[in-house]
Amino acid sequence: MVGRSKYKAFRGIKEKVWQKLNGWKNQFLSFPGKEVLLKAVVQAIPTCHMSVFKLHVKLCKELAGMMARFWWGHMQNDKKTRLPKDRDGLGFRNLECFNQAMLAKQCWRILSNPSSLIAKVLKEKYFRNSDLLEPRLGYRPSLIWRSIRGALDLLKDDVEGGKW
Structure with missing residues (x-):
């Protein structure tokens, strides 16, 4: 049942994504491994809902932010691992579009x-x-x-x- 707050109604999607990302964050994954997990698993979680409901813009931005934080690395000796600048355009979906x-x-x-x-x-x-x-x-x-x-x-x- 979707009530007045569309954001609250679909926050379960955000929680599922958070659980997946937290499960992976302590593993040492290569950038291609992270890319596959984000594209194949995390971006697939809201797909069913997105085919029927317009998700709240705030929720889409928060999901994209969670994926970006996972992509750009974890704290390792107070430094984030970064992808070289020559690897732009990885094909992550704009969730709103x-x-x-x-x-x-x-x-x-x-x-x-x-x-x-x-x-x-x-x-x-x-x-x-x-x-x-x-x-x-x-x-x-x-x-x-x-x-x-x-x-x-x-x-x-x-x-x-x-x-x-």
Whole structure:
């Protein structure tokens, strides 16, 4: 159940990430090892939630900060191990943008498969007499609908222009 505080509702994600990172911090991992753990495990933890809900910006920034602190090292003799400057662009996700992309993907699924269960349920509840591209927010909308509707702008121009 998601209440008024969206940040508190999803803080369990942050706790899971914290547990994973704390479990690894006492191990001597190489930079490629850290990279694989961050990309394959830590960035995968919020993916399921991000495909349905718009996560709070503060939560996304805190998750990115936790990953950055883990990446840049642990205190070893009061010095942090650092990656050489010539190794930029490691491909860590911008979690806010990834969240928007996952929600836009849900919009795309609703548009391309109107006979799916989620498309039928949302259409009946929120846009019964209109199209997904022109929905109203409705009375007491769910967080799922608010999240998906918020990502609709990413697809609107392409769909209306006939690019899909």
